[in-house]
Amino acid sequence: DAKTTQPTSMDCAEGRAANLPCNHSTISGNEYVYWYRQIHSQGPQYIIHGLKNNETNEMASLIITEDRKSSTLILPHATLRDTAVYYCIVRVDQAGTALIFGKGTTLSVSS
Amino acid sequence: NAGVTQTPKFQVLKTGQSMTLQCAQDMNHNSMYWYRQDPGMGLRLIYYSASEGTTDKGEVPNGYNVSRLNKREFSLRLESAAPSQTSVYFCASRRYGAEQFFGPGTRLTVL
Secondary structure, rough: OOOOOOOEEEEEEEEOOOEEEEEOOOOOOEEEEEEEEEEEOOOHHHHHHEEEOEEEEOOOOOEEEEOOOOEEEEEOOOOOHHHHHOOOOOEEEOOOOOOOOOOOEEEEEEE | OOOEEEEOEEEEEEOOOEEEEEEEOOHHHEEEEEEEOOOOOOEEEEEEEOOOOOOEEEOOOOEEEEEEEOEEEEEEEEOOOOHHHOOOEEEEEOOOOOOOEEEOOOOEEEE
Protein backbone atom coordinates (compact mmCIF):
# COMPACT_ATOMS: atom_id res chain seq x y z
CA ASP A 1 0.00 0.00 0.00
CA ALA A 2 1.16 3.50 -0.79
CA LYS A 3 2.28 5.55 2.16
CA THR A 4 0.90 9.02 2.77
CA THR A 5 2.50 12.12 4.27
CA GLN A 6 0.44 14.82 5.94
CA PRO A 7 1.33 17.86 8.03
CA THR A 8 0.95 17.25 11.73
CA SER A 9 -1.27 20.25 12.33
CA MET A 10 -2.96 23.18 10.59
CA ASP A 11 -4.96 26.21 11.67
CA CYS A 12 -7.88 27.84 9.90
CA ALA A 13 -10.13 30.81 10.64
CA GLU A 14 -13.84 30.12 10.82
CA GLY A 15 -15.57 30.82 7.51
CA ARG A 16 -12.39 30.49 5.47
CA ALA A 17 -11.48 27.55 3.24
CA ALA A 18 -9.35 24.86 4.84
CA ASN A 19 -6.93 23.19 2.41
CA LEU A 20 -5.41 19.99 3.74
CA PRO A 21 -2.55 18.53 1.67
CA CYS A 22 -1.51 14.92 1.34
CA ASN A 23 1.47 13.42 -0.45
CA HIS A 24 1.26 9.89 -1.83
CA SER A 25 4.11 9.72 -4.31
CA THR A 26 4.17 5.89 -4.48
CA ILE A 27 0.49 5.49 -5.27
CA SER A 28 -0.41 2.71 -7.69
CA GLY A 29 -2.77 3.04 -10.63
CA ASN A 30 -5.59 1.14 -8.95
CA GLU A 31 -5.36 2.84 -5.55
CA TYR A 32 -7.98 5.31 -4.42
CA VAL A 33 -7.42 8.33 -2.18
CA TYR A 34 -9.77 8.32 0.83
CA TRP A 35 -10.31 11.05 3.40
CA TYR A 36 -11.75 10.44 6.85
CA ARG A 37 -11.92 12.64 9.92
CA GLN A 38 -12.17 11.94 13.62
CA ILE A 39 -13.77 14.43 15.95
CA HIS A 40 -12.64 14.21 19.56
CA SER A 41 -12.25 10.42 19.92
CA GLN A 42 -15.51 9.61 18.14
CA GLY A 43 -15.46 6.94 15.45
CA PRO A 44 -13.88 8.15 12.19
CA GLN A 45 -16.26 9.67 9.67
CA TYR A 46 -16.00 9.25 5.90
CA ILE A 47 -15.59 12.49 3.95
CA ILE A 48 -14.79 11.76 0.33
CA HIS A 49 -12.72 9.58 -1.98
CA GLY A 50 -11.45 9.62 -5.57
CA LEU A 51 -9.29 7.81 -8.10
CA LYS A 52 -8.21 10.31 -10.76
CA ASN A 53 -10.80 13.02 -11.16
CA ASN A 54 -11.60 15.77 -8.74
CA GLU A 55 -14.58 15.00 -6.58
CA THR A 56 -17.08 17.14 -4.67
CA ASN A 57 -19.84 16.29 -2.23
CA GLU A 58 -21.82 18.15 0.40
CA MET A 59 -18.93 18.05 2.85
CA ALA A 60 -15.81 18.78 0.83
CA SER A 61 -13.88 18.78 -2.44
CA LEU A 62 -10.99 16.52 -3.32
CA ILE A 63 -8.38 17.76 -5.78
CA ILE A 64 -5.98 15.10 -7.10
CA THR A 65 -2.95 16.18 -9.14
CA GLU A 66 -2.64 14.88 -12.66
CA ASP A 67 0.28 12.60 -11.73
CA ARG A 68 -1.74 11.45 -8.68
CA LYS A 69 1.23 11.90 -6.37
CA SER A 70 -0.58 14.35 -4.14
CA SER A 71 -4.05 15.57 -3.28
CA THR A 72 -5.79 18.33 -1.35
CA LEU A 73 -8.94 18.12 0.70
CA ILE A 74 -10.86 21.40 0.68
CA LEU A 75 -13.44 22.37 3.28
CA PRO A 76 -14.90 25.44 1.58
CA HIS A 77 -16.25 27.27 4.65
CA ALA A 78 -14.72 25.82 7.78
CA THR A 79 -16.71 25.94 11.01
CA LEU A 80 -15.72 25.25 14.60
CA ARG A 81 -17.34 21.81 14.23
CA ASP A 82 -14.74 20.94 11.58
CA THR A 83 -12.00 20.88 14.21
CA ALA A 84 -10.79 17.27 13.99
CA VAL A 85 -8.00 14.95 12.93
CA TYR A 86 -8.10 14.40 9.17
CA TYR A 87 -6.73 11.19 7.69
CA CYS A 88 -5.61 10.74 4.10
CA ILE A 89 -5.53 7.04 3.15
CA VAL A 90 -4.55 5.34 -0.08
CA ARG A 91 -6.01 1.94 -0.75
CA VAL A 92 -7.24 -0.36 -3.50
CA ASP A 93 -10.99 -0.78 -3.53
CA GLN A 94 -11.35 -4.53 -3.11
CA ALA A 95 -13.92 -6.45 -1.16
CA GLY A 96 -12.80 -6.78 2.43
CA THR A 97 -9.83 -4.44 2.24
CA ALA A 98 -9.19 -2.43 5.36
CA LEU A 99 -8.07 1.15 5.80
CA ILE A 100 -4.58 1.81 7.13
CA PHE A 101 -4.59 4.95 9.26
CA GLY A 102 -1.56 7.14 9.87
CA LYS A 103 -1.42 9.98 12.39
CA GLY A 104 -3.32 12.44 10.21
CA THR A 105 -3.51 16.24 10.35
CA THR A 106 -5.03 17.97 13.34
CA LEU A 107 -7.09 20.87 11.98
CA SER A 108 -7.97 23.58 14.45
CA VAL A 109 -10.68 26.02 13.38
CA SER A 110 -10.91 29.18 15.45
CA SER A 111 -13.30 32.14 15.50
CA ASN B 1 -31.29 2.45 10.94
CA ALA B 2 -28.78 2.44 13.80
CA GLY B 3 -25.64 1.97 11.65
CA VAL B 4 -22.81 0.33 13.59
CA THR B 5 -23.40 -0.30 17.28
CA GLN B 6 -20.87 -1.42 19.89
CA THR B 7 -21.26 -2.72 23.40
CA PRO B 8 -20.15 -1.98 26.02
CA LYS B 9 -19.21 1.70 25.77
CA PHE B 10 -16.80 1.48 28.72
CA GLN B 11 -15.14 -1.44 30.48
CA VAL B 12 -12.53 -1.88 33.20
CA LEU B 13 -10.81 -5.25 33.54
CA LYS B 14 -8.15 -6.70 35.75
CA THR B 15 -5.10 -8.31 34.20
CA GLY B 16 -5.92 -11.87 33.18
CA GLN B 17 -9.66 -11.41 32.90
CA SER B 18 -11.46 -12.14 29.67
CA MET B 19 -14.20 -10.29 27.84
CA THR B 20 -15.95 -10.01 24.49
CA LEU B 21 -16.62 -6.76 22.68
CA GLN B 22 -19.76 -6.88 20.60
CA CYS B 23 -20.38 -5.17 17.27
CA ALA B 24 -23.46 -5.21 15.05
CA GLN B 25 -24.43 -3.43 11.84
CA ASP B 26 -27.82 -3.13 10.20
CA MET B 27 -26.68 -1.93 6.77
CA ASN B 28 -26.34 -5.38 5.19
CA HIS B 29 -22.60 -4.85 4.73
CA ASN B 30 -20.40 -7.78 3.81
CA SER B 31 -17.15 -6.65 5.42
CA MET B 32 -16.52 -5.85 9.06
CA TYR B 33 -13.41 -4.66 10.93
CA TRP B 34 -11.94 -4.22 14.39
CA TYR B 35 -9.45 -1.41 15.08
CA ARG B 36 -7.74 -0.15 18.21
CA GLN B 37 -6.60 3.39 18.87
CA ASP B 38 -4.04 4.30 21.49
CA PRO B 39 -3.62 7.86 22.78
CA GLY B 40 -2.17 10.17 20.13
CA MET B 41 -2.07 7.41 17.54
CA GLY B 42 -3.98 6.55 14.44
CA LEU B 43 -6.17 3.48 14.21
CA ARG B 44 -4.54 0.07 13.86
CA LEU B 45 -6.33 -2.90 12.34
CA ILE B 46 -6.69 -5.94 14.61
CA TYR B 47 -8.82 -8.34 12.56
CA TYR B 48 -11.26 -8.10 9.72
CA SER B 49 -13.90 -10.22 8.05
CA ALA B 50 -14.25 -9.75 4.30
CA SER B 51 -17.51 -11.68 4.27
CA GLU B 52 -19.61 -13.92 6.48
CA GLY B 53 -17.63 -17.00 7.40
CA THR B 54 -14.16 -15.54 6.84
CA THR B 55 -11.77 -13.72 9.16
CA ASP B 56 -8.22 -12.46 8.65
CA LYS B 57 -5.50 -10.97 10.80
CA GLY B 58 -4.66 -7.32 10.57
CA GLU B 59 -1.66 -5.39 11.81
CA VAL B 60 -1.93 -6.17 15.54
CA PRO B 61 -3.83 -9.46 16.10
CA ASN B 62 -1.85 -10.90 19.01
CA GLY B 63 -3.92 -11.37 22.16
CA TYR B 64 -7.25 -11.21 20.34
CA ASN B 65 -9.71 -13.57 18.70
CA VAL B 66 -12.73 -12.77 16.57
CA SER B 67 -15.97 -14.42 15.54
CA ARG B 68 -18.18 -13.46 12.60
CA LEU B 69 -21.35 -14.76 14.12
CA ASN B 70 -23.51 -13.89 11.11
CA LYS B 71 -23.64 -11.14 8.54
CA ARG B 72 -24.65 -8.56 11.14
CA GLU B 73 -22.37 -9.36 14.05
CA PHE B 74 -18.59 -9.42 14.53
CA SER B 75 -17.21 -9.90 18.03
CA LEU B 76 -13.72 -9.36 19.44
CA ARG B 77 -12.53 -11.45 22.38
CA LEU B 78 -9.69 -10.83 24.80
CA GLU B 79 -8.90 -14.19 26.43
CA SER B 80 -6.45 -12.89 29.03
CA ALA B 81 -6.41 -9.11 29.19
CA ALA B 82 -3.12 -7.27 29.61
CA PRO B 83 -2.45 -3.59 30.45
CA SER B 84 -1.05 -3.15 26.92
CA GLN B 85 -4.57 -3.76 25.62
CA THR B 86 -5.85 -0.61 27.27
CA SER B 87 -7.20 1.29 24.30
CA VAL B 88 -10.28 2.50 22.45
CA TYR B 89 -11.70 -0.18 20.17
CA PHE B 90 -13.63 0.70 17.04
CA CYS B 91 -15.71 -1.59 14.90
CA ALA B 92 -16.47 -0.72 11.29
CA SER B 93 -18.34 -2.15 8.33
CA ARG B 94 -18.53 -1.51 4.60
CA ARG B 95 -19.88 -2.89 1.38
CA TYR B 96 -17.71 -3.24 -1.67
CA GLY B 97 -17.27 0.04 -3.50
CA ALA B 98 -18.43 2.18 -0.61
CA GLU B 99 -17.04 3.86 2.44
CA GLN B 100 -16.46 2.37 5.88
CA PHE B 101 -18.86 3.24 8.67
CA PHE B 102 -17.50 3.25 12.20
CA GLY B 103 -19.13 2.58 15.52
CA PRO B 104 -18.84 4.92 18.54
CA GLY B 105 -16.06 2.89 20.18
CA THR B 106 -15.48 0.91 23.37
CA ARG B 107 -13.11 2.41 25.92
CA LEU B 108 -11.26 -0.40 27.66
CA THR B 109 -8.96 -0.07 30.65
CA VAL B 110 -6.95 -3.05 31.89
CA LEU B 111 -5.50 -2.64 35.37
